[in-house]
Amino acid sequence: MQINVSQLLKAVIGEVRNYDVDGQIRIDENDIEIDGDVRLMRTDRGILVKGTLFTDVELTCSRCLGQFDHHVKVDIEEEFFPTIDVNTGITVELSEDTDCFKIDGNNILDLTDAIRQYTVMNMPLKPLCTANCAGLCPTCGANLNKTICDCPAQNTDPRWGGLQKLVSTVNGTPASKKKGK
DSSP: OEEEOHHHHHSOTTOEEEEEEEEEEEETTEEEEEEEEEEEEEOSSSEEEEEEEEEEEEEEOTTTOOEEEEEEEEEEEEEEEESBOTTTOOBOOOOSOTTSEEEOTTOEEEOHHHHHHHHHHTSOSSOOSSTTOOOBOTTTOOBTTTOOOOOOOOOOOGGGHHHHHHHHHHHHSOHHHHTTO
């Protein structure tokens, strides 16, 4: 997803160009389709890129380990800095921030890495196939969303016994006694 911005770099500050984005980027050895639009605006230091992009990624549920598609909306806002002055061809000294996004020596602005970073940042840390995913049985490993296993209830750690008694007492108390009647 490369855009030639040589004419925009020669434009006055505040000049805007809109572009449609439609392509593929590689994330974790998978190619994913990206679709959306970006707005490029000339700033006093470079090009400000703002846009909204959409993609669907295949994730693994953190509870049941099943695969599912997840729709990701990516709002991008990043400034890209030229490495060469477009009018003179002289190398431009960039600020001490070496992790900034750069426009290459041919005045090509490459959105690929920025889109990849923003997409990864917008993915859930603990993806769930559904909000009420039952997960896997800790004993036999059956997917509890698809089947009910016959495993006995888990024995709890005896150190939690006091807390279990407290919960049982509160849950077992009739409502009239809770209100003081």
